[in-house]
Amino acid sequence: MDQYALIMRHEDGGKIASPEQMEIWMKQTMDWIGSIAAKNKFVGGTGLPFDGARVVKHNGIVTNGPFGEIKETIGGFITVKADSIEEAVEFAKGCPVLQGEGNSVEVRRIAQSDGTH
């Protein structure tokens, strides 16, 4: 069974969202992860705070975020176990950030290093 990273790209809603809205988003994310964990396919994940982010360029220049298009900024990712890319895609479809227009979840297989493949 492969592992996949589900990478969430969305706007920095935290700065404009009300406390109530943040609580709702959080609850939805917990439910989403909970449904994957219930199948014993959740590996781990983390949010990536937008504030204080930096980008280091090839010539050593350091810039502040945001980086590129606002809606394409990575806000977090989770890692799941899945039998196929299709199954991983099904997990991604339940991600609450997809409620926001223009937001997306990228599904990427994680390279294995144990030579079992």
Next chain:
Amino acid sequence: MESSELIPHLFRTEFRKITAVLGKQFGIGHLDLAEDIASETFLSAMENWSYNGLPANPVAWLYTVAKNKAKNRIAREQLLNEKIVPELKYTATSTEEIEIDLSQKNSTDSQLQMLFAICHPSIPKEAQVGLSLRILCGFGIGEIANAFLTNKETITKRLYRARERLREEKIPIEFPSEKEISQRLDTVLTTLYLLFSEGYYSQNGDSFLKKDLCMEAIRLTTMLVENPLTNRPVVNALLALMYFQTSRMEARINASGDMILYDDQDTGLWDYELISKGGYFLNQAATGETISKYHLEAAIAYWHTIKEDSKEKWESLLMLFDQLLEIDYSPMAALNRIYVLSKVKGKEAALEELKKLNETGNPFFHTLLGELYSGIDYDQSIDHFQKAYSLVHTDAEKRNLSRKMELLGR
């Protein structure tokens, strides 16, 4: 994964506590800083708890993070701008010495003191209500804009100006002196009354938001009742009024958002627990010597929770409206009085009095004329319902009037 349940509205509840405590500590000029730190705290919680589950003690987690963020911000402000430091209320020289007291007592006191600061007579009423929603209720700009049926930019500007005003006037965040308190309390109650009305009477179709606004007004008024300094008959009267009105909220609006007239309301939808709370606070309110408009409005609202028609009911209501108009005249109350008068003295007598009120631009004036003429003069009745129809703005009101005209046609 941690499976413990999240307390509903935890973020909103804790937002106002953290903002009030930090706001009091930083001083009135730095309310935005307090709001920022509180917001960032919930952002951190969202980024952590979403993936790792709830911590064992969510509230303690939030307070620790809020305190650390506050200390970091103070240290950063000190480095960046020495000028801001004398304005800050703390006197400690290093961030280790800064104490941020998020205890129950300090949090309640800070919220009440903040309520008095925000409801200062020098701040425009609308801004008082908006700032209260933001700082004391933990609403977001979008939610406040929805409540006022306006856009976010308008609210952002309004709140910005209100904060500037508080800063310029150097309004202290503290309880008013014994001498001032009655007068200051009046302003606070007016704001709470407006906040409540925003939820109860607003044309906004979002019934959850409406109920939330009413419950927030009740919560803030309850805080005043629970403090010996502000537990006065007039505050209890306002709280009674709010409970009586809220008790009929579910019955007032149907599934498609239309207003249901009092006579047609399903009393099964009335909340009798809220009615009995209203009764309790109305009793508490009866201890003073003065009768405020809240006393009278609460008593009027009480009679509306008694569905059975009786001579006593309408005569009591008429007397209450007479008293209310004497101390606080409003066209709506005058028109409502005439409706009551028609129940006590008949339609003809009510029509006589109604014609003396020259409220030709008020749709309710024409609706009432239409009602009173029904069964007496069909043409007049239809004519006034049509005038009312041309004056109302919402579809719900138009549907209501169409229905009345249909009933007349039979």
